[in-house]
Amino acid sequence: MGRPMLEIKGLSCGYGKRIVLHGVSFQIKRGEFVGIIGPNGSGKTTLLRAIDGLLHPSEGTIFLEGRRIHQMARRSLAQKVAVVTQSPEAAPPFSIEEFVLLGRIPHWGRFQLLETEGDLTIAEQAMVLTGIASLQERRMGELSGGERQLAFLARALAQEPRLLLLDEPTAHLDIGHQVQIMDLLRQLNREQSLTIAVVLHDLTLAGLYCERLILLHRGRLRKIGPPQRVLMKGVIEEVYQTRVRVMQTPGMGRSIILPIAGNGS
Amino acid sequence: MGLNSKTLWLGWTLFLAILLVIVALFSLGVGAVHIPLQKVLLSLTTGRGTPEYAILFAVRLPRILLGLAVGGGLAIAGVVLQGMFRNPLVEPYTLGISGGAALGVAVNIVAGGPAGIGLFSLPLSGFLGAVGIISLVYLLGTRGGTVKLSRLLLIGVMVSFIASSLIMLIMAMTRTEDLHGIIFWIMGSLQEPNSSFIGAILCISLGGLIAALIFSVDLNALSLGEEEAFYLGVRVERLKKVLFLLASFITGCCVSVTGIIGFVGLVVPHVMRLLVGGDHRILIPTSYLAGAIFLILCDTLARVVMAPVELPVGVITGLVGGSIFIYALSRKGASF
Numbered sequence: 398m399g400r401p402m403l404e405i406k407g408l409s410c411g412y413g414k415r416i417v418l419h420g421v422s423f424q425i426k427r428g429e430f431v432g433i434i435g436p437n438g439s440g441k442t443t444l445l446r447a448i449d450g451l452l453h454p455s456e457g458t459i460f461l462e463g464r465r466i467h468q469m470a471r472r473s474l475a476q477k478v479a480v481v482t483q484s485p486e487a488a489p490p491f492s493i494e495e496f497v498l499l500g501r502i503p504h505w506g507r508f509q510l511l512e513t514e515g516d517l518t519i520a521e522q523a524m525v526l527t528g529i530a531s532l533q534e535r536r537m538g539e540l541s542g543g544e545r546q547l548a549f550l551a552r553a554l555a556q557e558p559r560l561l562l563l564d565e566p567t568a569h570l571d572i573g574h575q576v577q578i579m580d581l582l583r584q585l586n587r588e589q590s591l592t593i594a595v596v597l598h599d600l601t602l603a604g605l606y607c608e609r610l611i612l613l614h615r616g617r618l619r620k621i622g623p624p625q626r627v628l629m630k631g632v633i634e635e636v637y638q639t640r641v642r643v644m645q646t647p648g649m650g651r652s653i654i655l656p657i658a659g660n661g662s
Numbered sequence: 663m664g665l666n667s668k669t670l671w672l673g674w675t676l677f678l679a680i681l682l683v684i685v686a687l688f689s690l691g692v693g694a695v696h697i698p699l700q701k702v703l704l705s706l707t708t709g710r711g712t713p714e715y716a717i718l719f720a721v722r723l724p725r726i727l728l729g730l731a732v733g734g735g736l737a738i739a740g741v742v743l744q745g746m747f748r749n750p751l752v753e754p755y756t757l758g759i760s761g762g763a764a765l766g767v768a769v770n771i772v773a774g775g776p777a778g779i780g781l782f783s784l785p786l787s788g789f790l791g792a793v794g795i796i797s798l799v800y801l802l803g804t805r806g807g808t809v810k811l812s813r814l815l816l817i818g819v820m821v822s823f824i825a826s827s828l829i830m831l832i833m834a835m836t837r838t839e840d841l842h843g844i845i846f847w848i849m850g851s852l853q854e855p856n857s858s859f860i861g862a863i864l865c866i867s868l869g870g871l872i873a874a875l876i877f878s879v880d881l882n883a884l885s886l887g888e889e890e891a892f893y894l895g896v897r898v899e900r901l902k903k904v905l906f907l908l909a910s911f912i913t914g915c916c917v918s919v920t921g922i923i924g925f926v927g928l929v930v931p932h933v934m935r936l937l938v939g940g941d942h943r944i945l946i947p948t949s950y951l952a953g954a955i956f957l958i959l960c961d962t963l964a965r966v967v968m969a970p971v972e973l974p975v976g977v978i979t980g981l982v983g984g985s986i987f988i989y990a991l992s993r994k995g996a997s998f
Contacts, residue, residue: 475895490940
């Protein structure tokens with residue numbers, strides 16, 4: 398099996414003096430599909446930012462394939478880890494193809510200004526895989542929400558990462574686009590054995606697609622394990638401070654979390 | 663960015679380079695003494711000793727070279743700063759550099775300046791003023807090793823105001839002869855009697871172009887936002903510092919030689935962005951060429967419109983640049 402893709406040991410970190418994560422430890426194995434869930438403000442985004450080195454831990458260490466990430470050069474970390482951030486900023490002034498090609502930057506030399514044929518092929522593949530190849534001449538500002546999210550995913554794939562981090566990739570999308578994104582992630586995970594860690598708010602969706610779930614609560618690791626073990630009525634009600642029904646789908650053994658209307662405590 | 667856009671890039675660069683040559687030749691020909699194109703070309707190739715040769719090489723060519731260096735330099739400083747701040751209203755002077763340089767010069771003129779260095783006195787004091795202001799803005803704009811862009815911008819604007827107030831104070835208390843000197847300098851001019859300055863500024867400006875090109879890919883990443891650029895492997899904090907110092911240094915050098923020539927650094931990057939798009943790899947070289955063309959053309963106009971009286975070139979850049987810009991914005995397909 399070798400070393401885990403990601404190993405986090407006793408991680409505490411935050412913004413300046415405000416500590417958001419308190420002593421979080423877990424591992425993600427190669428080729429795993431892990432969901433990170435928890436209420437707003439529980440530290441999910443902070444965890445992703447720490448994993449890709451944007452935030453420095455005040456305590457603890459993060460290992461990527463056995464190497465401390467804070468001892469790695471920015472560029473070589475970006476060759477291994479790609480991030481799809483939450484609600485990315487205003488439309489950048491690029492066509493889809495130019496935008497996806499930006500994902501190749503971590504693989505370029507310091508003085509390289511032009512993309513190679515190889516870069517073009519990789520970007521092309523990423524656009525075909527995400528189904529946006531027919532849009533490549535369009536400007537980023539002209540896309541719908543779903544297409545936009547696919548373009549960001551394509552750019553992350555063009556980085557050819559070993560580990561893909563996504564922060565609520567299905568937010569603001571309709572149910573069809575949600576499934577499209579999640580199906581695509583599962584396909585990448587299975588066919589290219591890409592390791593995926595995805596922050597999700599939709600617990601049912603998380604249970605449907607992820608092999609393991611990490612539940613954060615107030616900056617601490619509340620529960621980790623297969624969806625059936627994490628998505629339990631008592632745990633969810635306590636963490637989310639609301640009453641729910643948890644049902645099992647017949648046959649598939651998946652959990653459906655149904656909030657009970659009018660009973661938020 | 664397939665084959666098509668590469669061809670397009672090459673096309674734009676070639677077109678602007680040819681336009682630059684045409685504008686330069688035109689500018690060589692016109693003036694108080696009109697020299698027809700054949701004679702210009704003849705003098706350039708053979709005619710040492712003719713009166714035309716003296717006019718061309720001693721008077722007009724240095725101005726054209728200075729226009730190229732300063733126009734191009736200010737334009738790429740504008741591209742770099744607008745790209746870094748992701749704010750279309752930022753220009754090389756927004757951060758107080760012009761105010762600092764003008765303050766340095768005003769103090770020099772009023773206080774008499776260090777005697778003995780003659781010609782070097784005003785550019786030197788302008789440069790020192792610019793460097794002083796850049797350092798001040800940089801120190802106040804960074805906190806704990808990180809550059810807060812909005813903070814840097816606000817500090818720059820405030821420092822600009824303080825500097826211009828101080829200049830007005832000096833002007834209010836000064837004698838008429840000195841006043842004229844200060845105003846003349848502030849309005850800017852490409853008349854530069856010292857050819858070694860022109861050589862130096864040309865080297866700095868071309869060096870700045872190469873440096874800016876090296877960072878063009880990082881600027882593209884930065885246009886996605888700082889966090890996104892970081893995830894693409896860009897060392898964002900270091901990049902912001904380098905870009906700020908690069909743009910400031912180019913601007914400071916330009917300003918200290920020619921005085922304050924406004925609008926080039928604001929308008930040229932905008933027009934080029936409308937024409938070639940937001941990719942800095944093409945935006946930087948084309949803006950350099952367009953800035954050079956624009957300033958040489960404006961300077962030529964300033965020389966001939968009311969000849970023999972020479973208008974301040976800053977007046978022309980403002981009038982022409984502003985009009986072109988409004989036209990470009992009101993065209994169909996403009997993104998504002």
